Amino acid sequence: MSAPGTTDPDAATSGRPAPELPPKPGPSWFAIGGTIGAIVMTVITARSVGFSFSDVWSNLSRQNSVIEGALSPDWSQIWSERSRSAFIETLQLAVLGTVVGATLALPLALWTTKFGNPNRFLRTIVRSFNNVIRSIPDLLWALIFVTAVGIGALSGLLALIFFSLAVTTKLTSDILDGIDMGPVEAANASGAGLNQMLRTAVVPQILPSYASFVLYNFELNLRASAVLGLVGAGGIGARIEFFRGRGQWEELWGLVFMFFLVVLIVERISVSLRRRLV
Amino acid sequence: MSTPAPRLPAKPIDRYKWFFTAGVVGITLWSALGLEAKWSRLLDAPSDMWTLGRVMFTNMEAADFPDLIRAMWESVAIAWVGTLIASVFAIPMSFLAAENLVGRPIAWVTRQVLNLLRAIPEVILALVFIPVFGLSPMAGVMAIGIGSIGSLGKLFYEIIEGIKDEPIEASEAVGASRLQRLRWGVLPQVTPELASLILYRFEVNIRASAVLGVVGAGGIGGDLQQALLFKDFGTAGLGLIIIVIGTIAVDTVSGAVRRRIVAGPTGGGGGSSLRPTGRLPIFSRRWATGVDTITTVAESPSPH
Numbered sequence: 335m336s337a338p339g340t341t342d343p344d345a346a347t348s349g350r351p352a353p354e355l356p357p358k359p360g361p362s363w364f365a366i367g368g369t370i371g372a373i374v375m376t377v378i379t380a381r382s383v384g385f386s387f388s389d390v391w392s393n394l395s396r397q398n399s400v401i402e403g404a405l406s407p408d409w410s411q412i413w414s415e416r417s418r419s420a421f422i423e424t425l426q427l428a429v430l431g432t433v434v435g436a437t438l439a440l441p442l443a444l445w446t447t448k449f450g451n452p453n454r455f456l457r458t459i460v461r462s463f464n465n466v467i468r469s470i471p472d473l474l475w476a477l478i479f480v481t482a483v484g485i486g487a488l489s490g491l492l493a494l495i496f497f498s499l500a501v502t503t504k505l506t507s508d509i510l511d512g513i514d515m516g517p518v519e520a521a522n523a524s525g526a527g528l529n530q531m532l533r534t535a536v537v538p539q540i541l542p543s544y545a546s547f548v549l550y551n552f553e554l555n556l557r558a559s560a561v562l563g564l565v566g567a568g569g570i571g572a573r574i575e576f577f578r579g580r581g582q583w584e585e586l587w588g589l590v591f592m593f594f595l596v597v598l599i600v601e602r603i604s605v606s607l608r609r610r611l612v
Numbered sequence: 613m614s615t616p617a618p619r620l621p622a623k624p625i626d627r628y629k630w631f632f633t634a635g636v637v638g639i640t641l642w643s644a645l646g647l648e649a650k651w652s653r654l655l656d657a658p659s660d661m662w663t664l665g666r667v668m669f670t671n672m673e674a675a676d677f678p679d680l681i682r683a684m685w686e687s688v689a690i691a692w693v694g695t696l697i698a699s700v701f702a703i704p705m706s707f708l709a710a711e712n713l714v715g716r717p718i719a720w721v722t723r724q725v726l727n728l729l730r731a732i733p734e735v736i737l738a739l740v741f742i743p744v745f746g747l748s749p750m751a752g753v754m755a756i757g758i759g760s761i762g763s764l765g766k767l768f769y770e771i772i773e774g775i776k777d778e779p780i781e782a783s784e785a786v787g788a789s790r791l792q793r794l795r796w797g798v799l800p801q802v803t804p805e806l807a808s809l810i811l812y813r814f815e816v817n818i819r820a821s822a823v824l825g826v827v828g829a830g831g832i833g834g835d836l837q838q839a840l841l842f843k844d845f846g847t848a849g850l851g852l853i854i855i856v857i858g859t860i861a862v863d864t865v866s867g868a869v870r871r872r873i874v875a876g877p878t879g880g881g882g883g884s885s886l887r888p889t890g891r892l893p894i895f896s897r898r899w900a901t902g903v904d905t906i907t908t909v910a911e912s913p914s915p916h
Contacts, residue, residue, distance in 0.1 A: 364872060368869065368873075375692060376692065376693070376696060378689070379688070379689035379690075379692040379693050380689075380693050382685065382686060382689045382749075383686065383689045383690055383693055383749035383750060383752075383753050383830065384748065384749060384750060385693055385750065385753060389745075389750065390750070390754070393744050393745050393750075394744065396744075398743060398744055399743070400740050400743045400744060401744070404740075422646065423647065423648070425643070426642070426643035426644075426646050426647040427643075427647065429639050429640060429642075429643040430640065430643045430644055430647060433636070433640045433643075465860060466856055469819070469855070469856045469859035469860055469863075470852075470855070470856065471819040471820065471822055471823045472823075473735060473823035473826055473833070474822065474823055474826075474833070474836070474852075474855070477826060477836065477837060477840060478664070478840075478852075479657075479661075481664060481840045481848075482657070482660040482661050482663070482664040483653055483656075483657050483660050483661075484650070484653060486649060486650055486653075487647055487648060487649040487650075488649035488650050488651070488653055488654060488657075491647070491649060492657065557731070557733050558733070560733060560736065561733050561735040561736060564735065564739075564826065564827060565826060565837070568649075574736070574739070578739055583740075590732075590736060594728075594731045594732065597731050598727070598728075598731055601731075607632070610628065
């Protein structure tokens with residue numbers, strides 16, 4: 335209840351000529367601990383992989399056919415019948431894997447949310463399932479499916495489906511966390527069923543982002559499908575593995591560089607499409 | 613004067629949308645009809661998977677455990693050292709790729725180099741590093757190291773482009789050299805974000821290094837492939853479980869550290885002033901919480 339100004343501590347200090355600076359705070363315990371932890375981790379891990387600068391240098395500076403092959407790639411591979419059909423198979427695998435995987439990802443993502451899946455127990459199950467499939471990398475999926483289903487493009491397709499499922503579900507459920515709940519409440523208030531609510535109040539909100547995730551996923555799949563063949567799951571990887579086995583590095587690099595050119599072009603197209611979407 | 617009910621305007625036809633949909637359907641049909649897969653096997657696939665799952669998870673032996681844990685640790689080590697190597701290259705490159713620090717032409721050239729590096733999958737790199745380094749974890753380390761420069765550099769320069777100009781201007785005004793400006797004007801603003809991104813990339817790289825063994829570049833992937841090849845399904849099953857649990861465990865620990873780095877000791881506002889404002893709304897939220905990431909929706913990163 336005192337009058338403002340008279341008891342204000344600022345007023346008292348304003349007359350002081352030069353305020354003393356507070357002492358500079360030292361680094362926090364977290365920073366110290368984190369730095370020490372990182373250094374210890376680095377020393378231990380470097381030892382367990384046998385890292386040494388001199389080895390890296392001597393190995394890289396030594397003459398070897400791999401790097402020589404990279405400097406003079408054999409472009410004629412592009413016109414060979416086999417490489418071209420492997421190329422097309424890779425593209426088809428990526429497309430189908432993305433379409434099927436990403437389509438399945440939409441309901442799976444919706445089921446991780448409170449409004450899309452009111453049952454808490456089921457929600458936990460769906461979330462754990464997503465976590466598990468996300469922690470298995472693409473090539474491992476391929477390895478598993480090749481063992482179960484046999485060598486061939488079908489294993490590659492199944493591997494890409496599961497890989498896409500994991501990626502798109504994760505990205506989409508992150509977007510779902512931040513949607514506007516207004517339309518959901520409106521739909522519920524007007525008596526919509528669960529599916530009607532999702533269809534009219536949720537899906538329209540996330541559709542542009544979802545579409546862009548699918549395209550992004552396609553880019554990932556295109557890159558992933560290049561290596562599936564290394565374990566026998568179809569696509570261009572089989573050709574790469576073939577040339578590697580015979581030590582034909584010029585041909586291998588010709589093929590790999592060509593593939594990256596295609597990947598970069600597809601990525602440009604995909605990025606411009608995504609920019610339009612969002 | 614009263615018009616009974618205002619007529620609704622006709623729903624506009626979104627040509628772009630129709631064009632897009634038709635394109636997707638067309639390409640999908642072409643792929644489905646063109647792909648020479650043994651479709652007859654598709655019907656058997658669920659039962660095949662069930663059989664494989666059963667033999668994998670019912671024949672596990674505790675005797676394999678120490679070896680597999682050692683192999684998983686090797687994967688983690690490959691990911692860690694590889695990520696550090698990538699950071700050493702990515703940090704200076706990201707300075708050269710940030711338009712607010714260097715001119716547009718230099719930034720453009722650096723970005724193209726980063727894009728090129730980003731396009732190469734780690735497994736392909738491992739394939740070419742094996743003849744150079746031998747069948748050893750070092751081939752994996754180099755593959756991860758070179759393969760992550762592109763994506764790390766991209767994440768870094770996006771952060772750098774979001775910083776405030778004032779500290780740089782201030783250091784310039786007191787006569788700082790170019791390097792001093794970087795040290796006092798730029799680095800303090802980006803260090804927490806950079807550290808957090810490096811950890812994030814470490815998480816991504818664990819997934820990559822877990823499979824590098826498939827081509828012989830060290831880590832648990834090799835054990836898994838050998839086990840499946842020699843129909844030693846119990847070992848494969850245990851290996852798979854160790855990969856899943858190990859990956860999730862590292863994600864959890866690293867995620868907690870990252871949140872602490874970005875949020876600051878108070879767990880809230882502390883670090884938020886360091887966040888780029890406005891430029892990357894989706895980005896900053898997602899990578900702090902998510903495992904798979906996408907930076908700006910428009911530009912494509914590669915978390916793999």
